[in-house]
Amino acid sequence: xxxxxxxxxxxxxxxxxxxxxxxxxxxxxxxxxxxxxxxxxxxxxxxxxxxxxxxxxxxxxxxxxxxxxxxxxxxxxxxxxxxxxxxxxxxxxxxxxxxxxxxxxxxxxxxxxxxxxxxxxxxxxxxxxxxxxxxxxxxxxxxxxxxxxxxxxxxxxxxxxxxxxxxxxxxxxxxxxxxxxxxxxxxxxxxxxxxxxxxxxxxxxxxxxxxxxxxxxxxxxxxxxxxxxxxxxxxxxxxxxxxxxxxxxxxxxxxxxxxxxxxxxxxxxxxxxxxxxxxxxxxxxxxxxxxxxxxxxxxxxxxxxxxxxxxxxxxxxxxxxxxxxxxxxxxxxxxxxxxxxxxxxxxxxxxxxxxxxxxx
Ligand SMILES: *Cc1c(COP(=O)(O)O)cnc(C)c1O
Numbered sequence: 148x149x150x151x152x153x154x155x156x157x158x159x160x161x162x163x164x165x166x167x168x169x170x171x172x173x174x175x176x177x178x179x180x181x182x183x184x185x186x187x188x189x190x191x192x193x194x195x196x197x198x199x200x201x202x203x204x205x206x207x208x209x210x211x212x213x214x215x216x217x218x219x220x221x222x223x224x225x226x227x228x229x230x231x232x233x234x235x236x237x238x239x240x241x242x243x244x245x246x247x248x249x250x251x252x253x254x255x256x257x258x259x260x261x262x263x264x265x266x267x268x269x270x271x272x273x274x275x276x277x278x279x280x281x282x283x284x285x286x287x288x289x290x291x292x293x294x295x296x297x298x299x300x301x302x303x304x305x306x307x308x309x310x311x312x313x314x315x316x317x318x319x320x321x322x323x324x325x326x327x328x329x330x331x332x333x334x335x336x337x338x339x340x341x342x343x344x345x346x347x348x349x350x351x352x353x354x355x356x357x358x359x360x361x362x363x364x365x366x367x368x369x370x371x372x373x374x375x376x377x378x379x380x381x382x383x384x385x386x387x388x389x390x391x392x393x394x395x396x397x398x399x400x401x402x403x404x405x406x407x408x409x410x411x412x413x414x415x416x417x418x419x420x421x422x423x424x425x426x427x428x429x430x431x432x433x434x435x436x437x438x439x440x441x442x443x444x445x446x447x448x449x450x451x452x453x454x455x456x457x458x459x460x461x462x463x464x465x466x467x468x469x470x471x472x473x474x475x476x477x478x479x480x481x482x483x484x485x486x487x488x489x490x491x492x493x494x495x496x497x498x499x500x501x502x503x504x505x506x507x
Pocket of ligand 1: 297
């Protein structure tokens with residue numbers, strides 16, 4: 148059988164070993180003659196799953212003790228609303244960096260609940276997206292500064308933190324969380340929709356510094372009230388139990404791989420392989436400045452866009468799936484999250500070189 152590799156941006160591929168384990172216990176989990184999705188979230192068996200998942204996530208990211216880790220619903224966009232509702236008052240200013248389409252979407256949602264202001268945006272310089280470090284004289288009353296360090300659609304990433312004084316930093320890490328070690332203590336809030344690097348869609352992980360809790364707007368829907376969820380160990384309403392279980396398997400897998408130091412090395416090697424292939428050819432191009440290139444989402448274009456559909460269909464014939472770029476960007480995009488083995492990137496590069504030989 149030909150090996151296939153799925154480059155979907157999200158919902159994205161999960162590790163093969165995780166899927167095999169989930170399959171092996173799908174209908175008979177821990178000898179219970181039931182699936183883990185068919186048992187009460189309040190049963191001691193599920194509580195153990197939930198707790199182990201949280202502990203493994205805490206240890207992978209070295210989450211300090213003064214942070215709560217929540218497993219809630221609503222994916223990424225749900226938290227676009229959850230953040231302003233929980234961490235600002237109506238009319239209070241919230242600072243936003245816009246590096247691409249997701250961080251732009253967060254501003255529009257935030258503006259429903261507070262005074263969301265864009266203080267810096269990525270630019271195009273010589274046709275390439277660039278986002279330089281941001282320093283901003285914030286007001287002591289500003290609620291927080293929101294940004295997205297890896298833009299899934301645009302392939303724009305940055306590793307600096309905005310300098311906004313003592314204003315808490317809030318980061319949408321949906322497509323980069325767990326791809327490398329992280330100093331959680333630098334952030335007020337980190338959140339991530341699960342379907343890129345954690346597990347199935349619908350679930351989101353929210354990591355929040357405790358002193359920021361307790362200030363939700365009175366209109367906050369209860370299920371999005373992080374303080375209430377923290378008080379109830381993320382079980383105020385029924386959590387997405389099966390997704391939580393799968394996320395737990397992913398965290399175990401990450402630990403078995405050697406943790407985030409190891410993932411960072413692999414992710415660096417994978418992205419370098421692909422960017423080198425793009426840079427060493429006049430046939431392919433990436434629209435992002437080198438300093439802002441994403442290690443997770445690699446958009447690229449062909450010199451002749453007439454060939455896009457041929458590229459996609461021949462790629463599919465070679466077992467390389469879901470390479471079509473986002474409809475707003477066009478071209479191609481290879482998403483190479485933790486679950487993508489280096490063999491997948493090697494197969495993609497070999498295919499790209501062969502395609503160029505044929506049509507270039
Ligand atoms: C996918 C994504 C989202 C949106 O997630 P949904 O679960 O579809 O709401 C938000 N932010 C980033 C960075 C993403 O990659």
